[in-house]
Amino acid sequence: MPTITTQTPAEPPALLLRIDLPGRNGRSGRPGKEPGDERAVEKDAPLLCAHCSAPVTSRDQAIEINGRHEHAFFNPAGIAYEIRCFRRAPGCLIQGDPTDEFTWFAGYRWQFSLCSTCLTHLGWFFSSLERPPFYGLISNRLI
Numbered sequence: 001m002p003t004i005t006t007q008t009p010a011e012p013p014a015l016l017l018r019i020d021l022p023g024r025n026g027r028s029g030r031p032g033k034e035p036g037d038e039r040a041v042e043k044d045a046p047l048l049c050a051h052c053s054a055p056v057t058s059r060d061q062a063i064e065i066n067g068r069h070e071h072a073f074f075n076p077a078g079i080a081y082e083i084r085c086f087r088r089a090p091g092c093l094i095q096g097d098p099t100d101e102f103t104w105f106a107g108y109r110w111q112f113s114l115c116s117t118c119l120t121h122l123g124w125f126f127s128s129l130e131r132p133p134f135y136g137l138i139s140n141r142l143i
Contacts, residue, residue, distance in 0.1 A: 047142045054117035056091035083136040094125045
């Protein structure tokens with residue numbers, strides 16, 4: 001009787017933790033209006049929770065961390081997140097103890113950031129002893 005052997009794919013050499021976002025359709029990943037944007041957006045326009053439509057932050061709170069407003073990362077479970085950075089997010093509730101375990105930003109500790117109205121997970125709050133804190137909010141959870 002013939003023997004059938006199957007070969008399993010090799011495990012990847014390392015878990016990819018960070019994705020470089022060169023830009024979407026030529027976008028730089030920097031806050032503000034980009035050339036070619038179809039719609040004019042007011043700088044202080046509110047960004048809302050995609051689940052309950054409560055105000056979370058505004059476009060004028062957008063900041064760059066490590067030279068970019070938008071970042072993409074994998075968590076330890078392999079789930080990819082595209083986040084945008086903001087100096088303030090008054091519509092967020094910070095939850096959990098600060099930890100530097102598996103931090104995406106060197107020198108920062110993180111906590112969960114939830115919508116203060118519906119408690120949907122919106123992203124993370126990053127704090128550091130040496131640098132100003134910021135929110136990393138999941139792009140598709142804001143409208």
